[in-house]
């Protein structure tokens with residue numbers, strides 16, 4: 001049997017992650033987090049392997065991964081945009097900021113652009129409420145935003 005290099009690499013990475021755990025059902029969430037940290041999202045194959053490793057059923061693993069907003073089942077774009085929807089940001093216009101970002105990127109929360117350049121998510125508090133409303137793009141924090149600021153913070157490609 002011929003095993004593809006990519007699959008071999010993937011198995012080694014999973015094995016390395018699994019070696020930090022005991023393989024118990026109670027570890028399901030930390031294992032999912034560790035695998036997502038490594039791959040950027042949870043592939044179907046990885047979730048099957050996680051089920052096998054932890055002894056949880058596949059439906060339980062898929063259910064947990066789907067239920068919690070922290071888990072991504074799709075790959076993310078190269079630029080990760082997070083709009084804070086915490087209370088301070090909400091009262092200072094975060095819903096309108098989110099709508100404007102969605103409009104400019106042509107995607108909805110939880111989606112990535114077709115070219116995988118951008119992904120858009122919301123977070124429930126960014127820890128810098130004095131700057132509300134806050135949007136982070138990768139590691140850059142943009143605060144005290146107004147609707148007219150949105151275009152200038154998005155690393156949009158030139159349009160023809």
Ligand code: FES
Pocket residue numbers: 084085086087088089090124125126127128129130132133134
């Ligand atoms: S509520 Fe958004 S940074 Fe605190």
